[in-house]
Amino acid sequence: MLALSMQKRLTFAALLVAVTTGGAASASPEDIFGYGTRSPAMGGTGVAHSEGFEAAYTNPALLGRIRDLKLTLGFEAATFNLHADGAGLPGEVPYDSMRGIIIGLDVPIPLGGVLKDRIGTALALSSPTNVIVRGNIPYPEAPQFPLLPDRSQTVSIRAGIGVNVGWGIRVGAGFAALAELDGSAVVQTDATGRVSSNVQDQLIATYAPTLGLTYDVPLEDHETTRIGVSYRGALAANFDVSIDATKLSSLNIPVLTIAGLAQYDPEQVSFEIARSQGAFLFALGATYKRWSAYPGLLQSTLPCPASDPTCGSLVPPSITYKDTFVPRVGVEYSTSAGKSLDLHVRAGALYEPSALPSKLASSMAFDMTSQATVSLPTRYFDADRLAITLGYGVALRDPLPPITLDLFGQAHALMPRTITSDDSVGKVSGTVFAAGLLAGVKF
Amino acid sequence: MRLRRPLPWLLALAALVASPRARANPLDPFGFGSRGTAMGGAAAADVQDFSANYYNPAGLALARRMEISVGYVNVDQNLQINGLSSGVDPVRAMVAGIVAPGKLVGIPFAFGFGLHLPDDRLSRVRALPQDEPRWELYDNRNQLLYLAANLAVSPWPWLQIGGGVSFVSSTDATLDISGQVNVYTPDSSQLRSAIDADLTAVRYPQAGVRVALTDDLALAVVYRGQFQLDLDLKANIRANISGLTTALYELETDSVNNFLPQQLVVGGSWRIVPELRANLDLTWVNWSAYVPPVADVQVTLNIPPPPAGWPPGITPPSTPAPTIIAPINMRDTIVPHLGMEWRALNERKVQGFVRLGYEFDKSPLPPQTGTTNYVDADRHAFSLGLGVRAVELLPELPRDLRLDGHVQLSELPTTTTVKSNPADLVGNYTAGGTLWNVGVTLAMGF
Numbered sequence: 001m002l003a004l005s006m007q008k009r010l011t012f013a014a015l016l017v018a019v020t021t022g023g024a025a026s027a028s029p030e031d032i033f034g035y036g037t038r039s040p041a042m043g044g045t046g047v048a049h050s051e052g053f054e055a056a057y058t059n060p061a062l063l064g065r066i067r068d069l070k071l072t073l074g075f076e077a078a079t080f081n082l083h084a085d086g087a088g089l090p091g092e093v094p095y096d097s098m099r100g101i102i103i104g105l106d107v108p109i110p111l112g113g114v115l116k117d118r119i120g121t122a123l124a125l126s127s128p129t130n131v132i133v134r135g136n137i138p139y140p141e142a143p144q145f146p147l148l149p150d151r152s153q154t155v156s157i158r159a160g161i162g163v164n165v166g167w168g169i170r171v172g173a174g175f176a177a178l179a180e181l182d183g184s185a186v187v188q189t190d191a192t193g194r195v196s197s198n199v200q201d202q203l204i205a206t207y208a209p210t211l212g213l214t215y216d217v218p219l220e221d222h223e224t225t226r227i228g229v230s231y232r233g234a235l236a237a238n239f240d241v242s243i244d245a246t247k248l249s250s251l252n253i254p255v256l257t258i259a260g261l262a263q264y265d266p267e268q269v270s271f272e273i274a275r276s277q278g279a280f281l282f283a284l285g286a287t288y289k290r291w292s293a294y295p296g297l298l299q300s301t302l303p304c305p306a307s308d309p310t311c312g313s314l315v316p317p318s319i320t321y322k323d324t325f326v327p328r329v330g331v332e333y334s335t336s337a338g339k340s341l342d343l344h345v346r347a348g349a350l351y352e353p354s355a356l357p358s359k360l361a362s363s364m365a366f367d368m369t370s371q372a373t374v375s376l377p378t379r380y381f382d383a384d385r386l387a388i389t390l391g392y393g394v395a396l397r398d399p400l401p402p403i404t405l406d407l408f409g410q411a412h413a414l415m416p417r418t419i420t421s422d423d424s425v426g427k428v429s430g431t432v433f434a435a436g437l438l439a440g441v442k443f
Numbered sequence: 444m445r446l447r448r449p450l451p452w453l454l455a456l457a458a459l460v461a462s463p464r465a466r467a468n469p470l471d472p473f474g475f476g477s478r479g480t481a482m483g484g485a486a487a488a489d490v491q492d493f494s495a496n497y498y499n500p501a502g503l504a505l506a507r508r509m510e511i512s513v514g515y516v517n518v519d520q521n522l523q524i525n526g527l528s529s530g531v532d533p534v535r536a537m538v539a540g541i542v543a544p545g546k547l548v549g550i551p552f553a554f555g556f557g558l559h560l561p562d563d564r565l566s567r568v569r570a571l572p573q574d575e576p577r578w579e580l581y582d583n584r585n586q587l588l589y590l591a592a593n594l595a596v597s598p599w600p601w602l603q604i605g606g607g608v609s610f611v612s613s614t615d616a617t618l619d620i621s622g623q624v625n626v627y628t629p630d631s632s633q634l635r636s637a638i639d640a641d642l643t644a645v646r647y648p649q650a651g652v653r654v655a656l657t658d659d660l661a662l663a664v665v666y667r668g669q670f671q672l673d674l675d676l677k678a679n680i681r682a683n684i685s686g687l688t689t690a691l692y693e694l695e696t697d698s699v700n701n702f703l704p705q706q707l708v709v710g711g712s713w714r715i716v717p718e719l720r721a722n723l724d725l726t727w728v729n730w731s732a733y734v735p736p737v738a739d740v741q742v743t744l745n746i747p748p749p750p751a752g753w754p755p756g757i758t759p760p761s762t763p764a765p766t767i768i769a770p771i772n773m774r775d776t777i778v779p780h781l782g783m784e785w786r787a788l789n790e791r792k793v794q795g796f797v798r799l800g801y802e803f804d805k806s807p808l809p810p811q812t813g814t815t816n817y818v819d820a821d822r823h824a825f826s827l828g829l830g831v832r833a834v835e836l837l838p839e840l841p842r843d844l845r846l847d848g849h850v851q852l853s854e855l856p857t858t859t860t861v862k863s864n865p866a867d868l869v870g871n872y873t874a875g876g877t878l879w880n881v882g883v884t885l886a887m888g889f
Contacts, residue, residue: 069509069543071554103592105554107509107543110889112838123541123556127644135640139619142637155644179565179642181614185676185696187740197740197766198572199696201614201674203565203588203642239640241618243678245694252757254629256678258618258636301620301636314622314635366622366633368683373633401548443545443552 028154028235028265029100029126030057033078033410034389035158036104036124037438041391041408042330043348045283047272048214048228052440053104053122056160058270059212059230060172063162066120072104072404074438076126080149082414082430084381089426093381095149100128102438118164127155135181135239135262137297140317140363141376143426146297147356148382154178154237154263160210168216175210178263179203180237188247201241208235208265225275228285232270234293237263259299266291266355272328281332283348291321291355317363317378321355330389340400346391346408356382360421377424383414385432402442410434468703469534469559469585470497472804472822473518476538477847477884480516481828482782483800485722487710488653488663492886493540496557499651499665499710500593500605503553506544508843514538514884516559518585522578522855522876524818529876531578534585535562538884551597555607559589568614568674570698570738573769574869579736579808579817581878584701591649606650615675616640623683624690626757634682645670647703658714665708671734672701687749698738704729710780718789724780730773730807735815737768769815773807792835798828798849812863818874820858826851826880843888851880 034040036054046058052070055062078098085091102125109119138144160174183201212230219225240259246252272285298316330348337343362375391408412432419426474480476494486498493512495502518534537560544553565588571577593607622634647670653663680692710724744762753759780802788795804822811817828849835842857875 069545071543105541105543105556107511107541110509111841115839130641130643135616135638135642137638139635139637181640181642183614183674183676185678185694187694187696187742197570197696197738199570199674199676199698199738200568201676202567204563205560205565239638241616241676243618243694245692252626252629253624254632254634256620256634256636256680258620258638258678260638262638262640298636298638301622301634302630302632305630308630313631314633316635365635366683368681368689371623371683371686441547443543443547443554 028156028263029076029098030156031265032148033076033434035126036072036102037074037391037406037408037436038346038393040410040434040436041346041348041389041406042283042332043328043350043387043389044326045272045274045285045328045330045348047212047230047270047285048226048274049281049283052106053124055162055172056122056124056158056174057176057210059214059228060160060174060210061162061170061212061214061228061230063120063122063160063172064118064164064170065162066106066108066122067117068106068402068442069108070106070440070442072102072106072438072440074102074436076100076102076434076436078432078434080145080430080432082145082148082381084143084379084426084428086424086426088424089143089379093143093145095145096153098128098149098153099130100126102126102436104438104440119161121161122159124158125156128153135237135260137260137262139365140298140378140380141365143379143381145381147354148432158210162212168218170214172212173210176208176232176235178206178235178237180206180262181239181241183241184244185241186244186247206235206237208233225273228270228272228274230270232265232268234267234290235263235265236261254302256301257299257303258301260297261295264294266294279334281334283328283330285328287326287328289324289326289355292323294321294355314364314366314373317361319360319378319380320357322357324353324355326350326352340397342395342397344391344393344395344406346389346393348389350387350389352385352387354382354384354417356380356419358417358419360419362422375422377421379421379424379426381419381426381428383417383428383430385412385414387412404440405438406440407437408435468587468701469536469561470589472581472585472824472853472878473516473534473851473880475557475559475589476512476540477514477828477849477882478798478830480851480880480882481798481800481826481847481849482722482784483780483802483824483826485710485724485780485782485800485802487651487665487708487724488661489712489720489722491542493542493555493557495542495605496540496555496591496593496607497589499653499663499708500555500607500649501595501603501651501653501663503542503544503555503593503605504551504595504597504603505653506542506553508888509544510542510843510886510888512538512540512884512886514882516880516882518878518880520581520876520878522581522874522878524576524874525872529578529582531582532586536560537562538882553595555593555595557589557591561586561588566672566701568672568698568700570674570696570700570736573735573737573815576816576818576869576872578819580819583736587701593649601655603653604651606648608646608648614640614642615673616677618676618678620678620680621682624685626685645672660714661712663708663710665710667706667708669705669729669732670703671699674698674700684746687753688747691743691745693743695741696738698736699734700736702734702736704732718786720784722780722782726778726780728776728778728807731775733771733773733807735768735771737766739768740766769813771815771817772809774809776805776807778802778804792833794832796828796830796832796847798826798830800824800826800828800851811860814867816869818860820855820875822853822855824851824853841887841889843886845886845888846883847886848883849881851878853878853880
């Protein structure tokens with residue numbers, strides 16, 4: 001018996017190792033911290049148990065459970081303390097903290113007949129307080145954590161609809177929206193010899209779909225066990241600006257293209273099982289993230305013409321990112337403190353492997369001194385992250401105003417790691433702290 | 444107001460103070476939703492559907508049931524200069540919104556969300572040379588997303604107060620380029636770049652009040668804040684010029700676009716008889732604050748001559764003189780909006796409506812007799828709309844279904860611009876045209 005138990009534990013440990021060593025990375029705010037407050041407090045779980053607008057991200061099928069019109073407003077923040085140590089490296093790599101607002105709207109669709117209490121929708125917006133999208137892409141030799149801090153500096157607009165089709169099955173669909181930038185600047189001199197320009201930029205919407213399915217398992221113990229699966233398409237925000245100064249003089253200079261990927265969330269599939277047992281809700285799940293499709297941060301400044309694909313233009317470093325599996329676990333304890341007050345205590349954990357490989361290709365540059373192309377180390381850093389999450393929620397009921405108040409806190413630890421490129425060796429470590437507070441009102 | 448009911452007031456105050464409000468350029472000339480457009484945009488005192496997010500957020504508090512609306516609008520801009528089409532892009536967009544009313548501690552309260560989502564882009568910032576003729580108020584300013592969220596309360600049945608915010612985005616980018624420029628074969632240049640770009644949020648407020656003087660007469664006041672989109676672009680280029688010398692080239696271009704002046708609307712709505720309603724809005728537009736949409740370009744060139752001099756055929760550029768931006772000198776205007784709605788059909792489950800509207804936009808631009816060529820003309824807009832409302836047809840359908848359509852014809856009479864300088868490079872020109880605005884809106888009340 002003991003041997004069997006040990007065998008099970010070893011099998012479980014092996015599975016855990018298997019799913020946590022895939023590679024790792026992080027994404028936009030919800031991909032790093034989760035969406036709302038309940039899911040982030042429970043280790044980012046929610047594919048099988050989310051409530052309200054959070055389900056627009058975790059699993060839109062659960063929007064079919066919305067029964068009350070509810071508006072939620074809140075604030076979230078995160079700080080990054082990231083280190084890259086080694087010869088020629090700065091130690092701490094400074095990054096701005098992230099501060100953002102969250103707005104969520106739960107909207108039940110109160111139809112009648114066979115459609116009664118079956119359809120719900122939600123709109124959700126999370127946005128940094130000062131930017132819509134940040135695209136900070138330094139030269140590759142500058143020490144940076146390309147998959148973590150700046151990727152949290154982006155707006156996220158989500159909407160979804162969920163339908164309860166019966167027999168314990170719910171389906172849902174939604175989308176996420178982001179803005180990408182396309183621009184040009186043509187600089188020239190006019191007839192009077194003064195400089196003039198024709199400058200244009202456009203913000204173009206880019207969308208990614210979200211699909212979800214849940215199934216309430218029919219068990220005889222009167223408790224609820226639900227299985228959830230969701231799919232999120234890749235969400236990418238490009239930055240593409242061309243500068244044409246060819247008419248500024250007789251100097252024959254090329255048209256410059258400055259293009260890159262300001263934000264990127266990989267395509268991902270999440271699976272989760274949640275079980276409510278008495279006052280407790282337990283959730284266990286995993287997310288597969290297809291980082292191998294990530295095209296990288298920068299594009300060539302001078303793309304080679306089709307007629308000369310090997311024109312010798314400098315190309316950004318080629319990095320093959322790794323797909324990752326993110327295991328998550330969460331628990332919620334709910335109790336009533338009187339007729340009009342419900343309390344919730346939440347906790348969870350997640351382990352986010354890094355999608356960045358340990359050995360990176362070098363990058364190319366033109367050296368002014370030697371007047372030759374040289375290779376420089378690519379100083380991209382990232383590491384697996386272990387996050388511990390906590391949360392607390394209060395919900396008032398009649399005769400008190402129907403208000404909810406939820407908060408969460410997260411502590412992420414970057415697992416020590418060494419990344420090499422050329423002769424550069426960087427030892428990665430660091431912490432990330434995040435917290436959020438949301439207030440909701442039903443009306 | 445009693446202190447024991449502070450929550451709705453706090454929420455409304457938070458919306459007024461903290462959130463940006465909604466209303467964007469394409470909505471000024473072309474309206475929001477088919478009902479308001481068909482009534483000439485005269486809706487400040489008579490609106491309670493999703494279009495209240497633009498016309499008057501206070502109207503949201505009049506809603507008694509949740510309503511979701513979706514529609515589409517197409518505006519063809521047939522504008523001409525010297526009889527030739529100016530190629531002004533059409534405005535094609537999905538419109539959508541939601542009104543979610545309820546009660547908080549007994550006080551009617553509502554949340555609203557409005558969206559005008561262009562087919563092709565969320566926004567476009569375009570800074571042309573100031574002497575290049577362009578339809579300043581139609582060419583680019585209508586290519587813009589409108590996204591707004593509002594809150595409203597009705598502390599007494601005769602009073603509604605609402606407000607909120609809208610936001611769009613500006614661009615602030617620094618581009619760094621380094622490497623080698625091959626002036627003999629430019630495609631063989633070896634350059635690379637780094638980006639530090641922020642799309643920054645621009646928020647602007649909106650607030651409105653509606654007062655019902657009687658059951659048949661209401662007045663409203665709406666304030667809409669000012670916003671502008673900035674496009675600040677810096678490019679620093681450090682490059683070796685074909686082994687001849689090392690060049691430093693710094694380009695900085697700052698421009699303001701899509702300037703929306705602040706506005707104040709005073710409106711009234713009078714139900715003359717139960718089947719007939721007349722609305723009048725007067726909108727003061729602070730055009731005199733308009734910022735010229737011309738890029739302020741600063742160029743710094745530092746290219747030391749090669750020791751052996753420049754090869755034949757290559758002339759090094761010199762630093763050009765900076766742009767001198769001429770003032771635009773717009774004038775404030777007052778825009779009248781007139782609208783009428785006749786309930787032509789009033790059955791138990793079906794109602795039908797006919798709507799008419801007119802508005803007059805006097806051009807805020809002075810005659811372009813100098814070097815600038817911001818083309819504009821007065822605009823007379825005539826609109827017609829039909830609507831049908833069906834109530835409780837089937838239990839599986841929304842309780843209240845409304846389908847509204849509109850057609851609006853804007854006529855811009857042809858005017859002639861005469862330059863004060865006979866040697867002006869652009870010369871005299873005539874300009875005018877028509878705008879056709881067609882759209883439908885489906886509203887579902889639950």
